[in-house]
Amino acid sequence: MIVDAAIALIEREGADAVSMRRIAADLQVGAMSLYNHVPNKAALLEGVAEAVLSKIEFRDDPDAPWRDRVRMQAHAFRQIAHHYPRSTMVVVSRQLHSTAGLLPVERALATLRSAGFDGDDAVRMLRIFIAYIVGSLLREVGVTPTFAPTHMQSVVGQDVDPALFPHVSELAPLLRQCDHEEEFEFGIELLIQAIAVHPRRRRQGTV
Amino acid sequence: MIVDAAIALIEREGADAVSMRRIAADLQVGAMSLYNHVPNKAALLEGVAEAVLSKIEFRDDPDAPWRDRVRMQAHAFRQIAHHYPRSTMVVVSRQLHSTAGLLPVERALATLRSAGFDGDDAVRMLRIFIAYIVGSLLREVGVTPTFAPTHMQSVVGQDVDPALFPHVSELAPLLRQCDHEEEFEFGIELLIQAIAVHPRRRRQGTV
DNA sequence: ACGGTGACACGTACGCTGTACGTACGTCAA
DNA sequence: TTGACGTACGTACAGCGTACGTGTCACCGT
Numbered sequence A, B: 001m002i003v004d005a006a007i008a009l010i011e012r013e014g015a016d017a018v019s020m021r022r023i024a025a026d027l028q029v030g031a032m033s034l035y036n037h038v039p040n041k042a043a044l045l046e047g048v049a050e051a052v053l054s055k056i057e058f059r060d061d062p063d064a065p066w067r068d069r070v071r072m073q074a075h076a077f078r079q080i081a082h083h084y085p086r087s088t089m090v091v092v093s094r095q096l097h098s099t100a101g102l103l104p105v106e107r108a109l110a111t112l113r114s115a116g117f118d119g120d121d122a123v124r125m126l127r128i129f130i131a132y133i134v135g136s137l138l139r140e141v142g143v144t145p146t147f148a149p150t151h152m153q154s155v156v157g158q159d160v161d162p163a164l165f166p167h168v169s170e171l172a173p174l175l176r177q178c179d180h181e182e183e184f185e186f187g188i189e190l191l192i193q194a195i196a197v198h199p200r201r202r203r204q205g206t207v
Numbered sequence C: 001a002c003g004g005t006g007a008c009a010c011g012t013a014c015g016c017t018g019t020a021c022g023t024a025c026g027t028c029a030a
Numbered sequence D: 001t002t003g004a005c006g007t008a009c010g011t012a013c014a015g016c017g018t019a020c021g022t023g024t025c026a027c028c029g030t
Helices: A004-015 A020-026 A033-037 A041-054 A066-083 A083-091 A102-114 A119-142 A151-155 A166-170 A172-176 A180-196 B002-013 B021-025 B029-035 B039-055 B068-085 B085-092 B104-114 B119-142 B152-153 B167-172 B170-178 B180-196
Strands: none
Touching: A004 A020, A004 A041, A020 A033, A020 B085, A020 B119, A020 B180, A033 A083, A041 A083, A041 B180, A066 A083, A066 A119, A066 A180, A102 A119, A102 B167, A119 A172, A119 A180, A119 B119, A119 B170, A119 B180, A166 A172, A166 B104, A172 B119, A180 B068, A180 B119, B002 B039, B002 B085, B021 B039, B021 B085, B021 B180, B068 B104, B068 B180, B085 B119, B104 B119, B119 B180, B152 B180, B167 B170
């Protein structure tokens, strides 16, 4: 309940607006009453991260081809990030100390094992996917603090010196805009293709 | 000078320890004196991000094969993150509003163009690499807040239920440890290989 | 030599933060 | 009835970012 209020506040006014007094006020309660349910603010944010992570809905069919499964898992991950953009920032900025993130890991490992990877490679591939997904989401929600589409507009404006940065200057229009959905999928497909051609150590169905 | 003190403080005691008064004390100066050089704390952290980014040393030979160049650029990126682990957290957590990050972008775009990609694909590939690198570094430095190697040890301890998480449980030893250097390179090689086989729209040297 | 001007350091003060501590009120068990 | 316990609340303290005013210099045009 109290972490729900925290999430709502973060989405409404940003992570900087989070304070114990503010959350307590939203719950029509005294600030110190929160400490009957949460040991401290850090633990509360931990709870936020855990809650957001646990909201991921995996609908991938365990019997589907592994390519489809990782696609769907990646999208499930991205979807909650899209649903809680500003909370996503606190999720990825925080080292998880709970088991909340284990379900996604379990599903992903199962998928990769079914793709024929041995444990060593499955863990490797998993880490690569997570890195890519987290990095992508970080960029996407980084645009979000104000939800202003102006993030790169000011940086990669017309004021870049074409002599110093010829490529940046030439590609400025492309750098300025970004179809996040499309680019995310492009990267996922590239990664899937990359690991699909990776040699397996064990003989097993490559699907 | 003042951002140097901030960086030093961040590396010494973590990003949470940063306060205007604390930095001022380190500089043997009054807290308000800082505001003669910096408009506010947010701008100071922006300066930190800019400074760290600008410390990247690119030594890749512009005439070398593009594969070698992206490898070296990725490692250059990772190296400063390794040198300023806790500052890296504030760099990636922050949306850049300066031109400090443009030099890496310029170098990377030049490399990708020399690999034969048209502008559109070069930007795509760049974003994928950045996402992977940022995601990887985030995980690496996420271990760092205390520099304790125990980060996953507690989470993926022996207490995971093998019935609920069979794969996680089985691969726990592999999940618990991580040769960051080796895994980072593995991912970079995978990405390089992936984009190397990607069809080019323009005819140009694939090297 | 003189007054002006701007850069800079500093102290004080305000409203905010997290949270330690003491207190008060409800509901159940003995 | 009497305790114990869970929860809510108020007060208080140290620390935060920073707005504002003041003081001290070095410098420059006259």
